[in-house]
Amino acid sequence: MTESATEILTIQPWVVQAFCAAIFFIGLTGVLIRRNILVILMCVELMLNAVNLSFVAYADQLQDLGGQMAVFFIITVAAAESAVGLGLVIAMFRTLRSVDTDEIRLLKE
Amino acid sequence: MSISPVAFYLFGGLAIAFALMVVLKKNPVSSAFSLVMVFFAFAGIYAILNAHLIAALQILVYAGAIMVLFVFVIMLLNADEPSFDMRRAHPAIRLISAVACFALLGFFVWAHKRSGAGGAPLGVFTKEAVVASGGNSKVISQLMFSKYILPFELTSILLLAAIVGAVAIAKRKLSDSK
Numbered sequence: 463m464t465e466s467a468t469e470i471l472t473i474q475p476w477v478v479q480a481f482c483a484a485i486f487f488i489g490l491t492g493v494l495i496r497r498n499i500l501v502i503l504m505c506v507e508l509m510l511n512a513v514n515l516s517f518v519a520y521a522d523q524l525q526d527l528g529g530q531m532a533v534f535f536i537i538t539v540a541a542a543e544s545a546v547g548l549g550l551v552i553a554m555f556r557t558l559r560s561v562d563t564d565e566i567r568l569l570k571e
Numbered sequence: 572m573s574i575s576p577v578a579f580y581l582f583g584g585l586a587i588a589f590a591l592m593v594v595l596k597k598n599p600v601s602s603a604f605s606l607v608m609v610f611f612a613f614a615g616i617y618a619i620l621n622a623h624l625i626a627a628l629q630i631l632v633y634a635g636a637i638m639v640l641f642v643f644v645i646m647l648l649n650a651d652e653p654s655f656d657m658r659r660a661h662p663a664i665r666l667i668s669a670v671a672c673f674a675l676l677g678f679f680v681w682a683h684k685r686s687g688a689g690g691a692p693l694g695v696f697t698k699e700a701v702v703a704s705g706g707n708s709k710v711i712s713q714l715m716f717s718k719y720i721l722p723f724e725l726t727s728i729l730l731l732a733a734i735v736g737a738v739a740i741a742k743r744k745l746s747d748s749k
Contacts, residue, residue: 471576476680481583484587485590487673488590489590491669491672494668494672495665495669498599500599500641500645501593501602504603505593507606507633508590511609511610514613514625515613515616515617518620521620522620522622524691524694525694525696525698526693526696527710527711530622531719534625537629537632540633540637541730544640544641545733545737546736548640548741549740550740550741552644552647552648556743
């Protein structure tokens with residue numbers, strides 16, 4: 463009985479990976495169903511975070527710190543991406559006076 | 572995996588609840604602050620997975636820098652504009668997207684369990700070895716400046732490109748300011 467109790471209470475690696483996938487797909491759903499460009503960018507950040515957690519979980523499971531190094535570079539890329547992305551949002555708002563992605567209809571001003 | 576189940580389910584439950592709020596809340600400011608809570612919950616999970624330096628960076632970079640940027644842009648764009656009243660996609664499209672995403676999620680989890688991923692040979696960085704050689708931050712720093720020095724240096728070029736690009740995109744055109 464104690465054997466099965468510890469079996470249940472131990473977090474299996476696939477539980478952590480399933481949790482990462484759940485967060486990733488919540489983010490993907492947000493990208494698909496929201497129309498506010500800011501919320502879409504936030505959902506992209508959510509997806510990047512889910513992937514980071516997956517890397518860290520594998521680094522822990524396989525005892526290899528390469529996964530944690532990958533997370534560093536992903537964090538850097540995410541920071542760069544949000545800076546450029548928010549710059550694009552500001553440029554879009556200036557031309558369209560809107561943050562609604564449905565308003566993007568023309569290829570030029 | 573010897574991690575505390577109580578802490579994992581606590582932080583994991585918080586992260587999923589707030590992640591759903593990011594997607595479902597109508598107001599982008601509520602979404603932004605829910606996202607901050609998700610980042611804090613993720614930092615907790617990194618800490619229980621023995622990634623202490625990443626847990627600290629998560630709070631400093633994500634909750635500190637990136638979210639400030641988001642909130643700043645929401646402020647700059649003047650949330651009173653009528654375009655902020657969050658029109659969403661057609662209900663059918665919304666339903667199909669959500670169902671498709673969660674079907675994919677189920678498929679991924681099933682495939683992952685089936686594949687037996689993680690059967691790769693274990694590395695040398697056991698918990699004891701990391702503690703013996705000075706802790707997570709020290710080992711990560713030594714790796715960063717030895718094995719991963721090239722990507723680390725390339726990061727500076729990426730950041731420079733991002734700075735120049737962000738300024739070039741966001742600044743007003745010279746002809747507008749006349």
